[in-house]
Amino acid sequence: NKTMLMRSIVLLLLTFTAIRTSLSAISHIPSSLLELPLDGHFSFDELHHAAKDFGNQIQFLPSAILYPKCVSDIALTIEHIWQMGPPSDLKVVARGHGHSIQGQSQTHQGIVINMESLKSPAMNFHRGKSPYVDVRGGELWINILRESLKYGLAPKSWTDYLHLTVGGTLSNAGISGQAFRHGPQISNVHQLEVVTGKGEVVKCSENKNEDLFYSILGGLGQFGIITQARISLELAPDMVKWIRVLYSDFDTFTRDQERLISAEKTFDYIEGFVIKNRTGLLNNWRSSFSPQDPVQASQFKSDGKVLFCLEMAKYFKLRESDTVIEETEKLLSQLNYISSTLFISEVSYIEFLNRVHKSELNLRSMGLWDLPHPWLNLLIPRSKIHIFAEEVFGNILRDTNNGPILIYPVNKSKWDNRTSIVIPKEDVFYLVAFLSSAIPTSTGNDGLEYIISQNKKILDFCQRADLGVKQYLPHYTSQEDWKAHFGPQWESFVQRKSAYDPLAILAPGHRIFHKAV
């Protein structure tokens, strides 16, 4: 009948389109590459998956996805492309969990390496006085946490969300509420195994191939692909006192935050966020507390005012249950929050660290996880945070509320200036993260265009007022802007590129280098 016929025609058309896409993709890949003796394989199916990321704004369709089984699959592939040399312009990018915002783990007509498919070697733990674990570059942090806990151990420095890969966060920095004490994740790595843009497999550390080691850390995937990392561990606590308190005065809020991050005896995790009165559904995605306690903090009625929430955690072993109450009370007694706004709960260590995943599941069930995410992350010098807050929270963002805004200080002394990341010059600087979600069909205050224009207003203000702000998870579209971002570090970034990836094969999605350097 007619419907059956129509269905068959549509099916045929779809098959034809799929075959055509695959064929045109294959045509960009030299046949010699497909003949390499790999344990893994190239795939031309489902390319659109690799043309998506968490940002949901940019799509570069690759020509192929490499599913490596071992490190030599990656090395052989890159070495082959390196040896082809110009005029071949084939690019390669490592894809961790694809949680970039602006296409950083994508490549137009190039090869995406699916890092999560690299299954060996297995995680290897070393106990003793200075414990560590060797993990694969494509390993998710949540898996490392689960495995480490079996040995009573855990990494020291985290991100707020753990379904990210080691290679993905080490290419940036990896910042969360532990960074004030331990530094970012890139300060907690002892050794890396890397495949460079020439296809060489190199082990590097602060004592061996030191320049490559520091290039890779915070290097935006520009100098090599991280296939293994040695992560520093500490004894894991059992439980966490998880606390939120509120402030109506920004100065008091930041004074307390800064006092806490500089004190010897202090909390183990220190963050903070901004609360606007109209708390929307999306604004709650980070709040997964049980009902009796701190979740209430973000729903506090503020009579139109902006409030600031200081978020802290104190880790403890079960046998320390009594002393931790005393210690926590003592620390809290030194703070100047609004006294009626103490929200406190007790959760397991894993529940605390994996807290955002709970919100993810919630948002997924409502279809709100895969929205466009025009995020903006800034590192702001301490001396400029008040000017910034006055203009941004008091003026630019007065009418909107599209997602959480995190704000917390970290100590620069815990960052290594030999790594590739660019940070502000002062001893203390703030991470301010505007984690917006956009409603795709909206042309209003919650639409993508509006949020992007708000982000631009914030960036323009920072530049006009000369605040010395640096973007974290930076995104620029011209080399001029990248040069300005790196400032005095630009020359050494270019030198590192010419040493480790001279044909600019790697990670083109950042749009830093378009051709050989």
Ligand code: FAD
């Ligand atoms: P991808 O998006 O796959 O890759 C990111 C970049 O790293 C690309 O350039 C890619 O080529 C490169 N890359 C990936 N793997 C490798 C490798 N093995 N070797 C070399 N280069 C590689 N960041 C924080 O610091 N703190 C947070 O608290 C935080 N919270 C977040 C919460 C959510 C919900 C999301 C979506 C992101 C968050 N981020 C946070 C940002 C996150 O750390 C980065 O976006 C990170 O790059 C994502 O990791 P990924 O594995 O998804 O990387």
